[in-house]
Amino acid sequence: MRLTRYTDYAMRVLLYVGARDGALSSIAEIAKAYGISQNHLMKVVNDLVRAGYLASVRGRFGGIRLARPADTINVGAVVRHSEEGFELVDCASCVIAPACGLTGVLGEALAAFMAVLDRYTLADLLTKRDAMAALFGEMPSKAIAEA
Amino acid sequence: MRLTRYTDYAMRVLLYVGARDGALSSIAEIAKAYGISQNHLMKVVNDLVRAGYLASVRGRFGGIRLARPADTINVGAVVRHSEEGFELVDCASCVIAPACGLTGVLGEALAAFMAVLDRYTLADLLTKRDAMAALFGEMPSKAIAEA
Numbered sequence: 001m002r003l004t005r006y007t008d009y010a011m012r013v014l015l016y017v018g019a020r021d022g023a024l025s026s027i028a029e030i031a032k033a034y035g036i037s038q039n040h041l042m043k044v045v046n047d048l049v050r051a052g053y054l055a056s057v058r059g060r061f062g063g064i065r066l067a068r069p070a071d072t073i074n075v076g077a078v079v080r081h082s083e084e085g086f087e088l089v090d091c092a093s094c095v096i097a098p099a100c101g102l103t104g105v106l107g108e109a110l111a112a113f114m115a116v117l118d119r120y121t122l123a124d125l126l127t128k129r130d131a132m133a134a135l136f137g138e139m140p141s142k143a144i145a146e147a
Numbered sequence: 148m149r150l151t152r153y154t155d156y157a158m159r160v161l162l163y164v165g166a167r168d169g170a171l172s173s174i175a176e177i178a179k180a181y182g183i184s185q186n187h188l189m190k191v192v193n194d195l196v197r198a199g200y201l202a203s204v205r206g207r208f209g210g211i212r213l214a215r216p217a218d219t220i221n222v223g224a225v226v227r228h229s230e231e232g233f234e235l236v237d238c239a240s241c242v243i244a245p246a247c248g249l250t251g252v253l254g255e256a257l258a259a260f261m262a263v264l265d266r267y268t269l270a271d272l273l274t275k276r277d278a279m280a281a282l283f284g285e286m287p288s289k290a291i292a293e294a
Binding site: 136 | 149234
């Protein structure tokens with residue numbers, strides 16, 4: 001069972017930017033820190049900006065940062081936004097779907113899964129912010145966050 | 148978020164065979180009923196036989212049936228058996244894994260998900276057995292289950 005890579009990357013971006021605590025980050029820097037493709041990240045970042053999770057500051061000293069406090073960014077909401085769908089198995093193509101008990105049971109299990117995520121915010125994932133920053137290695141020096 | 152196709156097919160086989168209520172089914176018949184590949188099903192069926200969920204009867208009038216009553220086949224146990232892994236995101240390759248709060252939160256959410264599946268058996272998924280059989284269309288006439 002897996003979430004999409006898209007959700008994985010969306011959470012990574014929010015965690016990185018959240019760990020920087022208001023300083024601006026670049027996509028290149030985030031891609032390098034995680035060792036992942038900058039191209040894939042670009043799409044995720046643009047989407048998170050559009051969705052109001054990230055703020056983008058243009059220009060030479062630009063970059064991205066959280067658009068709102070980490071404790072107002074709900075993990076369940078981010079996952080719901082970034083997952084394409086929650087069809088755990090392919091009921092849509094299955095002949096017995098209207099009578100099959102599995103659909104309801106999986107729906108109940110998924111609701112329990114999401115209910116846990118709904119109880120946490122990005123701030124809860126960042127309680128070891130200093131240790132995370134250390135693991136990222138040398139983060140670029142904290143830029144002055146522009147208004 | 149998705150379970151693997153393997154789990155999807157394992158559940159389909161158990162549901163089909165469970166709906167037949169002790170009569171023998173062939174892989175060809177199950178593949179046709181769901182409109183899915185016989186080759187893919189073969190591997191799943193062999194595995195479910197090895198795992199003790201299905202009994203296989205050889206010979207011209209052979210086939211498969213449940214190896215034990217449907218109310219002793221736990222849905223959570225089947226899913227645990229058939230999923231390759233439960234790493235919802237790729238923490239293994241992620242530099243901040245040791246300090247990241249997401250790992251624990253996803254683990255808690257997964258536990259809630261599995262706890263729901265653990266409360267159900269195959270019998271619970273088959274309460275509309277007659278309606279399921281009708282949706283499968285003309286099932287082969289009920290063979291005498293061999294010892």
